[in-house]
Amino acid sequence: MIKFSDVVVRYGAALVPALDGVSFEAAEGRITAVTGPNGSGKSTLIRALIRRQSLERGSIQIDGDSLDSLTPQESARRVAVTPQREEPAFPMTVKEYVALGRFPRLGLWQSPGQTDERAGLDAMKKAGVAEFADRRTDTLSGGEWQRARIARALAQEARALVLDEPTTFLDLAHEMSLFELLHSLAESGMAVLLVSHQLNLVARFADSIVLLHHGRVVGSGTPADVMQAPLLERVYEWPLVVSRDPAIGAPSLVPLRRLSPRL
């Protein structure tokens, strides 16, 4: 479980903090989605979790232990994170890339053994990249690369998985299969924390949603709690309607056109 308690993060001497007293938890067996407009502090949350940004106040706990009390490798064994930005300097095969997910589980001298190979293979199968395991990372399409990154995170065999905008570059089918994969991972007991702009997909798959605005939590709860038109209109500063999708029963958002009288 990942728990953020009253987290305040400030970039340099900025007057307004990027995160301002954020508290919520991503529990085991659930998909927790963090959403919000650009610049609302979503990625800062991930940067704080991987220690690229220090906290001005508050704490982050992993399985009840404060992040500060864990070594970076220990936290990487507990939480697998795929950050938004990643560009390997030198191309390698997908298999080699996924194997890097075993880094937190191996000492510097330790060679990857059978367990590590099996974990890599399992991760590639789950993320649907096994069929191009021998291809080089610089030949992958955007969607294939995104899935390879998820495979690397799965190879860490952590109990929690954190993904920052994982559906960028994914087409409809891959987007759906990714969310189904996350759903099954949560069902198997993992804590899945997801940062995403895809409100409709999040509303359909997430167990709980945290809505950020200007670094503050302005809404949290079940998709039905958060997917309220007045709240979302205020946060996104855009007219919209929220209805219940007749086919699946999940809340569904449709942004309206501002200038056209005919929606």
Added chain:
Amino acid sequence: MIEHRTWHWAAMLLLLMTLCVIAVGTGAIAIAPREVLRAIGGGGDAAVVSIVRNLRMPRILLAALVGAGLGMSGGALQGTLRNGLAEPYLLGVSGGAAVGAVIAFALHAVSEGAIGIAAFAGAASAVVLALLVARAAGAGGRGDPRTLLMAGVVIGAFANAVIMIALANAPANTVRGALWWMMGSVADTSWRSVGTLSLYVLIGGGALVYWAREIDVLALGDEPAAALGVNVEASTRRIYLLSALLAGATVAAAGLIGFVGLIVPHIVRAAGIRQHRPLIAGAAVIGATLVVAADLVARTVRPPGELPLGAVTAVLGVPFFLAQLRRAR
């Protein structure tokens, strides 16, 4: 698969050793390979034994160590700074070392040891300065690889300016000595230099090989590396300092020998080796081979004169590098 790899390593080492034997046998007095091997063991004609053991072997071994050190340093830096153009000399190491050496020349230091120490001190100061500049320039004191690279380039440019000012009105002898040193050479080497450099290469190179797996992860980028449990700042700084130490030691021993640190890691990568542990080890062997070969060319093209070693490695390196650039595009 494993057998295949083993063959690669065996072939690379055999090539290096054969080249070394040929290089020891080549010179004003040609010595057959069999005689070379016998002389190394102390047998055969006393004059041949003396040439082989006291003159040529230290030179060839120093060339090999310089190449190994620069290759490993380059391989580690390119991965850590995530830049295929990174090389030890780009980080101000060469400039700093040259300033140290030129000051030593200007102060009429003549012993090999004094110039070496001055060069090493110069290299170390430049590296520390580059780290401090990067820290001051980087947001919140983080060691951004681009800032580090830029700081190195700036320190290098500053060092070059200092050298030019120092040499502008210097006597001809000082200019000549400094220039020859800046072009790199392994001529007139002693066993002592070989011993000192081998210590640096073993310890510094060994440490880089030990931390190589961190470099694999650092090459993915700051955020993925942090997500995989690497302390990005500490790790980058450690590898930067180790690489600079290695490069500084080679510069102190043989002057500036360009392009080796840049191209050797690319040669190893082109052979399909991408993980940094075998890459750094491979860069040591290929780097050694390249510099021994370049030294052989440098002293046999226009006997009895010698071409500057740094110039030969660059002449061999530039076409290869351009081909790499084209392929990368």
